[in-house]
Amino acid sequence: LNGRNEGREGGLETRDRRELEALVREERTLVRRQRLASEHSGEGQNFLVRAWIKAEAVFRPLKLIGGLLLVVVALIVFAAMLITCIDKIKNSVCRSTCGFLLAHTKIFNPINWVLLKSSKIFPIDYILFLLLAMLFFSSSVIGLATVGIRFLWITLFKIRKGKTTPNAMLMATVLLTLITLALNYTLTMIVAPQYATYGPQTFCDRPAHYPDEAPDCTNHRKAVKPCSERAENSASQLICTPTVVSTFLNRIMINFPYLGLINFWAQFAFLGIFVIVFLVMLFRVPKLDEDQADDDLREEEEEGLLASTGRRFGATWQDITGQAKGVKRANYGAVDGEAAADRGTTDHGEEGPVGSVAGGAGRDSNW
Numbered sequence: 001l002n003g004r005n006e007g008r009e010g011g012l013e014t015r016d017r018r019e020l021e022a023l024v025r026e027e028r029t030l031v032r033r034q035r036l037a038s039e040h041s042g043e044g045q046n047f048l049v050r051a052w053i054k055a056e057a058v059f060r061p062l063k064l065i066g067g068l069l070l071v072v073v074a075l076i077v078f079a080a081m082l083i084t085c086i087d088k089i090k091n092s093v094c095r096s097t098c099g100f101l102l103a104h105t106k107i108f109n110p111i112n113w114v115l116l117k118s119s120k121i122f123p124i125d126y127i128l129f130l131l132l133a134m135l136f137f138s139s140s141v142i143g144l145a146t147v148g149i150r151f152l153w154i155t156l157f158k159i160r161k162g163k164t165t166p167n168a169m170l171m172a173t174v175l176l177t178l179i180t181l182a183l184n185y186t187l188t189m190i191v192a193p194q195y196a197t198y199g200p201q202t203f204c205d206r207p208a209h210y211p212d213e214a215p216d217c218t219n220h221r222k223a224v225k226p227c228s229e230r231a232e233n234s235a236s237q238l239i240c241t242p243t244v245v246s247t248f249l250n251r252i253m254i255n256f257p258y259l260g261l262i263n264f265w266a267q268f269a270f271l272g273i274f275v276i277v278f279l280v281m282l283f284r285v286p287k288l289d290e291d292q293a294d295d296d297l298r299e300e301e302e303e304g305l306l307a308s309t310g311r312r313f314g315a316t317w318q319d320i321t322g323q324a325k326g327v328k329r330a331n332y333g334a335v336d337g338e339a340a341a342d343r344g345t346t347d348h349g350e351e352g353p354v355g356s357v358a359g360g361a362g363r364d365s366n367w
Contacts (some may be wrong), residue, residue: 088100159172188246188249
């Protein structure tokens, strides 16, 4: 374009000037992307960063296997939640009048079964339950960082590394707090209700010979039953102790049935959204948000230019003033006649000798 318009009066034509500006912008974008690719490949980085990048490349198959295992675990949790919701609808004690409370699970729940069996070996069940809670919370954090903070389809804030605004951080904190509150109900009442209520507790469902005597199931193994709120044997009420969380939530559902209904049907909404998102992400090819990456790189360049400009301005100001910023001269040995000594005169206005106390002490001390 420059060669074609060389020697032309008035410079480039308007169309050629626009095309040249577009080419210059495209060149800057390609240079930024090349620098980003170089940084990701470890060029110009220290030995530890390059070693970490190579280790990630070596263990990438294990990362893929771990992702597949997490998908399997997520599907098992989905099945357990759906089974519990169906069990609540079919076998609830009081149905909608108490928020579909379930006294005892009658349909096989895989998560519930695994936790009950692992509870025989301490503390495997605690570790599994902690990992399950961390799976829900970590998925919520990653989803919030990926989608951002939105109102319906309108994006309010974006969560970006090193560029998240304080308002976005405050909103994200509030949302995570509400998510944690919802997880208390989901883990206790939906994912593993039997384990979260009574754990591995059992009782002997046989009559006692005396009022204060405990029933004996030594020769009657089939009479040993898991604890349940619907157990008619009085021994179960003396032996079985529900957890504090389950007791707290059950009392809320009984005293405020509408809260129980909202929480219960919200689980179906969560399961429906999970199915839609899972199918979409299963067939969707991941794409790089090039516009967002270009904006981030442009902001980094602007911040670097502003920082370098500030340093150059500070150096120029120091050259002009001849004094470094933040450094003060110290007047060691200053006396009362310093001002007169600097002028080379005495208090009476006459010129003093070089070695006099009034005229020379100040100069010698400044030197």
